[in-house]
Amino acid sequence: MTASATESRAKRTFTVRAGEASGDRIRLSIYDRLIGTIYTPRVFFYRETLDGEALRASLGRTLRDFPILAGRMKRDSDGGLSVLCDDAGVRFVEAHASVPMPDYGPRHTAKKGLERHLSHAMPFWVVDRDTPLFTVKLTHMRGGGSILGLTMNHAVADGSSFMSFLESWAREHRGLGYPRPSHDRGVIDALAASATGDTRTGGAHLTVMERGRKAAFMGRILRGSLGSVTTVTTRFTADELATIKATAMADLAGTEQWVSTNDALTAHLWKVLGALRDRPDTSEERLGLIADFRSFAGGAVPDDYWGNAVTNTRPGMTAAELRSRPLGEVAAAVRASHAENTERRIREEVAFLCAERDAGRFKRVMTTMALDSFDSTIAINNWSKLPFYGIDFGQGAPFWYDFTSMVVPWTVHIAPTPAAEDGARDVHMALPRAQVRALQEPSWAGRFHRYADSGEVFPLTPMDATPSARTTDMATPH
Numbered sequence: 001m002t003a004s005a006t007e008s009r010a011k012r013t014f015t016v017r018a019g020e021a022s023g024d025r026i027r028l029s030i031y032d033r034l035i036g037t038i039y040t041p042r043v044f045f046y047r048e049t050l051d052g053e054a055l056r057a058s059l060g061r062t063l064r065d066f067p068i069l070a071g072r073m074k075r076d077s078d079g080g081l082s083v084l085c086d087d088a089g090v091r092f093v094e095a096h097a098s099v100p101m102p103d104y105g106p107r108h109t110a111k112k113g114l115e116r117h118l119s120h121a122m123p124f125w126v127v128d129r130d131t132p133l134f135t136v137k138l139t140h141m142r143g144g145g146s147i148l149g150l151t152m153n154h155a156v157a158d159g160s161s162f163m164s165f166l167e168s169w170a171r172e173h174r175g176l177g178y179p180r181p182s183h184d185r186g187v188i189d190a191l192a193a194s195a196t197g198d199t200r201t202g203g204a205h206l207t208v209m210e211r212g213r214k215a216a217f218m219g220r221i222l223r224g225s226l227g228s229v230t231t232v233t234t235r236f237t238a239d240e241l242a243t244i245k246a247t248a249m250a251d252l253a254g255t256e257q258w259v260s261t262n263d264a265l266t267a268h269l270w271k272v273l274g275a276l277r278d279r280p281d282t283s284e285e286r287l288g289l290i291a292d293f294r295s296f297a298g299g300a301v302p303d304d305y306w307g308n309a310v311t312n313t314r315p316g317m318t319a320a321e322l323r324s325r326p327l328g329e330v331a332a333a334v335r336a337s338h339a340e341n342t343e344r345r346i347r348e349e350v351a352f353l354c355a356e357r358d359a360g361r362f363k364r365v366m367t368t369m370a371l372d373s374f375d376s377t378i379a380i381n382n383w384s385k386l387p388f389y390g391i392d393f394g395q396g397a398p399f400w401y402d403f404t405s406m407v408v409p410w411t412v413h414i415a416p417t418p419a420a421e422d423g424a425r426d427v428h429m430a431l432p433r434a435q436v437r438a439l440q441e442p443s444w445a446g447r448f449h450r451y452a453d454s455g456e457v458f459p460l461t462p463m464d465a466t467p468s469a470r471t472t473d474m475a476t477p478h
Contacts, residue, residue, distance in 0.1 A: 251328025
């Protein structure tokens with residue numbers, strides 16, 4: 001590992017390298033390119049103070065197995081994108097704060113002011129530039145404790161891959177082994193080889209937009225980044241979740257249907273958020289369910305594949321049906337939608353995307369889940385099995401994890417809690433400000449937590465944080 005440092009009065013900036021450059025050029029897949037060059041943030045809060053020098057050393061060693069993160073993005077002659085594994089390096093900023101560590105949690109999230117704990121890279125200044133694809137900012141708090149803020153370019157990794165890298169780094173730091181990742185993007189194009197029928201059949205939840213419509217969508221995103229959307233956080237306890245699932249299963253008694261806890265929670269959120277939207281009875285309500293297709297691609301995409309490998313399904317019903325159907329029936333619809341994810345379906349989807357790329361229309365392809373997020377779709381990204389609270393660099397696990405406020409409304413992230421074994425969930429929801437004002441009324445907290453004992457209700461915590469347009473979590477698969 002090599003690291004160079006630039007000194008300043010308030011902080012030090014290093015470039016961390018693996019110390020070896022393969023010179024390989026990894027061509028990004030259609031799923032990498034579908035996401036775009038935005039950056040996704042992850043921020044971890046530790047009670048103990050982390051050792052910056054040791055972190056830089058272990059990061060450099062880990063980059064030998066993740067050379068794409070130390071590379072730079074390049075434009076290919078045919079208009080595609082690749083990453084040149086030239087070991088140009090990762091930016092690592094180490095800083096000291098003059099304030100103590102706040103006691104963050106679901107009642108006091110870190111979203112307001114979180115940007116200062118990140119080292120930003122401009123998403124529109126990446127291709128053919130000396131812009132790092134991964135950045136680190138380590139902030140030491142007065143009196144002890146450290147905040148580790150990370151951004152990764154979404155075009156190189158989805159949420160699962162992001163976290164697998166952090167797990168690998170943490171294990172390397174502690175002198176432990178970890179599985180080596182596969183960076184072979186060729187497995188994605190190969191999925192299309194056995195697709196059957198018309199390539200258009202794979203585009204059920206994808207659309208090729210007219211340029212004007214895409215411009216209008218990006219304008220709405222910009223307005224969200226300027227503060228028209230607020231992220232609200234609440235916690236569902238294990239006992240509350242058990243009651244939600246039991247209620248759903250009771251509704252399905254005699255049908256021989258089964259739903260999981262996550263199915264039941266997702267159905268509950270869909271019903272409550274649908275009521276909050278208060279759309280006319282005949283309006284179509286859609287639920288965007290994001291899924292990692294490594295698990296159902298029939299072994300064609302290995303478990304250790306490192307990149308973007310996500311799709312989505314969209315169950316739907318009218319607003320009147322969503323309001324009137326029992327929780328169990330809605331949960332069964334969620335379960336059935338997950339079951340639509342099959343090897344055949346993902347092969348057809350890849351074939352559609354490859355055909356659009358080859359026809360020169362790929363830049364205008366977008367998921368309908370994202371496009372309809374302002375009107376008819378609530379997007380659910382369930383991160384509850386990701387190891388946010390397992391990233392231990394030898395000083396203990398983080399006591400809180402957070403990310404910047406989302407800019408696309410009606411986007412929901414379900415996350416584990418610090419005591420992951422307790423089975424609780426933290427739920428982050430991006431909502432328009434008009435709906436956030438409604439949440440100030442106790443009746444809405446009662447709707448979200450109708451299955452909880454009165455003594456364990458967590459308030460809905462809105463944060464009036466304005467996210468940066470440079471680093472955002474959009475309504476796209478993570």
